[in-house]
Amino acid sequence: MPWVALACGFAGLYLMFAIVVVDQWEKVALLRFGRYRGLRGPGLFLIIPIAETISRYVDQRVRVTTVSAESTLTRDTVP
Numbered sequence: 001m002p003w004v005a006l007a008c009g010f011a012g013l014y015l016m017f018a019i020v021v022v023d024q025w026e027k028v029a030l031l032r033f034g035r036y037r038g039l040r041g042p043g044l045f046l047i048i049p050i051a052e053t054i055s056r057y058v059d060q061r062v063r064v065t066t067v068s069a070e071s072t073l074t075r076d077t078v079p
Contacts, residue, residue, distance in 0.1 A: 017049040027058045 022041030030037045
């Protein structure tokens with residue numbers, strides 16, 4: 001029964017490279033042979049390991065920055 005173990009080994013190796021998990025605040029661009037196929041994520045999805053690649057992780061979190069108040073000079077306030 002070595003062929004069963006070999007088949008299970010190949011299936012496990014394929015699934016190791018085919019399963020992709022993307023965090024809740026991210027999406028990824030999926031490319032098949034270098035062409036754009038769409039956005040995937042968040043969550044668990046499968047890819048074809050040789051034909052498809054993941055190019056960029058798009059972060060969708062809201063980032064807050066502080067903006068200080070500035071006094072503006074306009075034509076009517078300049079002496």
